[in-house]
Every structure is written in C-alpha cells, then in structure tokens.
Amino acid sequence: MNCERTKRQLADYAVGGLSRWRRAALASHLTGCPECHGELALLERTAALLAQIPDPVLPGNLWNGVSSRLDAAERAALPRSQGSTRRVLVYAGAVALVLVVVGSLPRQHRLVGQTEAPYLVTHHMLASFGALGDPAVGDVVGGVAEGSQ
Amino acid sequence: MKRIILAVLAFLPAVAGGPDPVSVLRRAVGAAQTVAHVGEEEIRVWSGGQPVVAKVRVASDGRGRTRREHVSGPSAGLLVMSADGWEWRRAGNQPWQRTVSLGHGDLGLDAADLARLEANYRLEAGDGELVAGRATTVVTVTAKRRSRPSRRLWLDRDTGLLLATEAHNYAGHLVSRSTWRRLELAPPPAAAVTPPPGLPEQPLPFGCLRRVPSQAELEQLTGRPLPLPAVLPDGFAVHSYYARACRRGGFNAVVTYSDGLDLITLFERGTNAGQRGYGGPGGPCRVTTNVLQTVVTVTAQGREWLVIGDLGQRDLEPMARSMAAQP
Numbered sequence: 001m002n003c004e005r006t007k008r009q010l011a012d013y014a015v016g017g018l019s020r021w022r023r024a025a026l027a028s029h030l031t032g033c034p035e036c037h038g039e040l041a042l043l044e045r046t047a048a049l050l051a052q053i054p055d056p057v058l059p060g061n062l063w064n065g066v067s068s069r070l071d072a073a074e075r076a077a078l079p080r081s082q083g084s085t086r087r088v089l090v091y092a093g094a095v096a097l098v099l100v101v102v103g104s105l106p107r108q109h110r111l112v113g114q115t116e117a118p119y120l121v122t123h124h125m126l127a128s129f130g131a132l133g134d135p136a137v138g139d140v141v142g143g144v145a146e147g148s149q
Numbered sequence: 150m151k152r153i154i155l156a157v158l159a160f161l162p163a164v165a166g167g168p169d170p171v172s173v174l175r176r177a178v179g180a181a182q183t184v185a186h187v188g189e190e191e192i193r194v195w196s197g198g199q200p201v202v203a204k205v206r207v208a209s210d211g212r213g214r215t216r217r218e219h220v221s222g223p224s225a226g227l228l229v230m231s232a233d234g235w236e237w238r239r240a241g242n243q244p245w246q247r248t249v250s251l252g253h254g255d256l257g258l259d260a261a262d263l264a265r266l267e268a269n270y271r272l273e274a275g276d277g278e279l280v281a282g283r284a285t286t287v288v289t290v291t292a293k294r295r296s297r298p299s300r301r302l303w304l305d306r307d308t309g310l311l312l313a314t315e316a317h318n319y320a321g322h323l324v325s326r327s328t329w330r331r332l333e334l335a336p337p338p339a340a341a342v343t344p345p346p347g348l349p350e351q352p353l354p355f356g357c358l359r360r361v362p363s364q365a366e367l368e369q370l371t372g373r374p375l376p377l378p379a380v381l382p383d384g385f386a387v388h389s390y391y392a393r394a395c396r397r398g399g400f401n402a403v404v405t406y407s408d409g410l411d412l413i414t415l416f417e418r419g420t421n422a423g424q425r426g427y428g429g430p431g432g433p434c435r436v437t438t439n440v441l442q443t444v445v446t447v448t449a450q451g452r453e454w455l456v457i458g459d460l461g462q463r464d465l466e467p468m469a470r471s472m473a474a475q476p
Binding site for chain 2: 024032116118120122123124125126127129132134135136137141142143145
C-alpha cells in the first residue's frame with residue numbers, strides 16, 4: 001500500500017471504520033512510514049479536540065413550542081374534522097418514527113445489567129492473564145466494563 | 150549480470166522475512182517478572198465514543214515481585230502487588246485482599262496456548278517503532294477465521310518486555326491501546342514491591358477464584374455435575390477450571406475456553422437466578438452486547454449461566470443453547 005492510498009483511508013482508520021483486512025494493510029504501512037504515522041497522530045488529536053465540544057443542550061420546552069405552533073397552523077388551515085384526523089396521523093407517525101429509531105439502534109449500545117458487573121470484571125481479568133494479555137490493560141478494561149452499567 | 154545480482158540482493162530481505170514471531174513471543178514470556186524495570190504505562194480503552202485514558206505506574210524487581218498502581222482512569226486508586234504466586238489488591242481505602250495469583254503476569258503463554266494460537270491465527274513479526282525510547286519488534290496476530298479479535302504487540306528487542314499493545318475486537322473495532330511512556334531498566338526500591346505483611350490466610354473472599362485442575366474436582370467442590378456446552382465456536386477448547394467463592398459459602402463453577410488469543414468465560418450463578426429460565430427449548434437466551442464483550446444468559450439444570458466473550462452472538466448463543474439442551 002502506498003502513501004497516497006493510505007492517506008485517503010486514514011480518516012476511516014482513525015475512527016475504526018475500515019474492514020479488518022484494510023486495517024491490517026494500512027497498519028502494516030503505518031509501521032514503516034513515519035510520515036503517514038504522523039498524519040494519523042494529527043487526525044487523532046483533531047478528533048479528540050472535536051470530541052471535547054459538548055453536545056448542545058436543547059431547552060426543555062422546545063418541543064412544546066413547536067407542537068403548539070404546528071397545532072395552531074393546522075387549526076387555521078383545515079376544517080375541524082380533518083384537523084383532528086391529521087393530528088392523529090402526525091402523532092402516530094411520530095410514534096412510529098421513534099419506534100423505528102429505537103429499534104435500529106446498534107446493539108453495541110445496549111449495556112448489560114447491574115448484576116453482571118462482577119462477572120465482566122472477572123472475565124476481563126482472566127483474559128488479561130491469558131495469552132498475549134497485559135494485566136494493567138485488564139484492570140482498566142474491567143473498570144470500564146463495570147462503569148458502563 | 151551485475152543487474153541480476155543487485156535484483157537478487159534487493160529481493161533477499163523479502164524472502165528471508167522478519168524475525169520468527171513464535172521465537173519472539175517465547176522470549177517475551179515472563180520478561181515482566183524477570184527483567185527489573187520501573188515506568189509508566191498509558192492505556193486507552195474504547196467502549197463507544199471517546200476513549201477512557203488511564204495511567205498506571207508499573208514496577209518489577211526482576212525476581213518475581215511486581216506492582217501496578219493506577220494513577221488515573223476508571224480503576225484509579227487500585228494497587229496490585231504480586232509475589233510468590235500470591236496477589237494483593239487494594240482499591241482506594243478498602244482493606245487489602247490477598248488471593249492466589251491466577252496468572253503468570255504479562256504474556257501468559259504455555260505450550261498449549263501457543264499451539265492453539267498458531268492453529269487459529271496468523272503471526273507476523275517485523276521492525277516496530279521506538280517505544281519509550283527503545284527499539285521494538287512488532288508482532289501482528291490476525292485470525293484465520295472471520296469475526297475474531299486481532300492484536301498487535303510491540304516487544305522490546307533487547308529484553309522482550311511488552312512495551313505497547315493494540316487490540317481490535319471481533320468486529321474489527323479498536324478497543325484498547327497501551328503504550329509505555331516512561332521506562333527505566335532498574336529495580337524499584339525494595340519497599341515498593343514488598344507486599345503488606347501480616348495478612349492471615351483466610352477463606353477465599355466472595356467472588357474470588359481458585360484454580361482447580363480438572364472438571365471432576367470442580368464438580369466435587371460445587372457438589373453438582375457441570376452442564377458444559379456441547380457446541381463451541383470453531384478453534385476453542387477448554388482452557389481452565391475455577392471455583393468462585395459464594396457469598397453464603399460453597400462454590401460456583403467458572404470455566405474458560407480459549408482459541409489461543411480470545412477467551413470465553415462461563416460463569417455459574419446462584420440457584421434463584423435459574424428460575425427465570427432463559428434459553429429453554431425454543432425459548433430465548435438473554436443476549437446483551439457492547440464493544441467490549443457479548444454476554445449470553447442461559448438456564449441449564451435449574452441454574453443460570455453467563456457466557457461472556459469477545460465474540461458475536463452468532464458464535465456465543467449456540468454454545469449457550471447447547472448447555473440448556475442437556476437433561
């Protein structure tokens with residue numbers, strides 16, 4: 001793999017977005033190429049800085065405001081019977097949308113139950129003592145797994 | 150003629166390849182205990198979103214006494230010392246807990262592990278970057294099968310010490326990276342690696358494990374037969390048996406399976422938990438997963454079992470169901 005091709009894929013590599021084989025090929029190139037390695041470090045630092053920007057907090061009454069304006073607009077534009085039917089359809093659509101979004105959330109974000117924490121810590125401890133493990137990493141991974149409950 | 154010789158000379162390094170990865174790994178086994186060193190390791194763990202960063206001060210006197218002190222991160226305040234087959238742990242202001250050490254330290258790798266590793270993974274070695282100012286050999290471990298984790302290890306070229314690691318999970322996501330930021334090849338002050346004195350030998354505290362040599366002895370300790378899975382993911386075999394101390398006395402079974410790199414742990418839970426009846430004939434197993442692990446809960450012989458591993462549901466659920474299918 002050459003530098004030009006590597007650099008095109010670096011951003012995906014930095015966020016874990018490549019297939020395993022592409023990652024392996026790219027990692028192999030990075031091992032021997034200080035220039036590309038430096039570029040990756042820069043990308044990772046940039047990503048870390050971007051991640052420090054807090055998520056915007058929406059005002060709690062935002063939806064109420066939007067909803068009441070929608071209602072007012074509907075009432076003005078439609079005859080009474082059509083308005084209530086349309087509103088039911090709008091709410092049903094919103095509920096369906098929420099269900100679709102929740103259902104399509106990646107399984108990775110479903111966390112395990114509280115009572116499983118000690119088992120996870122023990123599992124990661126054993127894994128870190130196993131082949132090619134590093135006990136210090138096992139302590140940290142166990143701590144993260146426990147804290148993610 | 151001159152051109153041919155030059156071409157052959159240029160081709161030779163590619164034919165000869167890098168160092169033999171198995172020899173590199175063999176040399177590295179136990180280095181953390183036999184090479185005196187002090188330093189600081191930086192560890193990053195990704196469980197979704199931004200990484201968690203931890204700093205750990207590590208020391209070894211080169212004669213089997215080691216110390217890990219978590220300065221920051223999710224386990225901040227944890228201090229672990231090991232010597233003579235024992236391990237002492239203290240989390241913050243909690244009292245010390247002494248247990249039998251479950252491993253041999255970094256790169257625990259016996260002959261069976263190595264055979265499984267070579268059977269299931271491709272190993273490559275080459276020159277690595279400088280880590281903490283030291284020259285390294287990098288060993289890349291990639292699975293021969295789909296949906297298995299992979300690992301890269303940077304090993305000190307002179308001493309075999311493990312200086313950096315990078316781990317990807319079964320789905321190819323980067324989950325952890327560790328790097329020594331500072332390393333000195335000198336023994337720490339003796340007091341730093343001297344375990345706390347005067348801890349009486351006590352019954353195994355709740356949750357602690359005791360290694361057991363065989364299934365028969367584990368069944369004797371728990372007082373029941375083990376409904377071990379009849380189906381295992383390809384390449385996996387039983388690695389170890391453990392007894393886990395219960396809160397009210399007695400033991401529950403823990404069994405680990407390995408393919409040389411990846412580990413699956415099977416935990417037996419208390420009696421009451423089994424009444425929920427997961428994974429019965431046609432019934433659902435409970436499956437939860439995140440980047441770090443998949444957990445499948447199943448009921449077998451009236452008791453609840455957790456199957457935990459860095460593998461997908463497609464691999465772990467059939468294993469769990471094969472336990473539930475037993476009479």
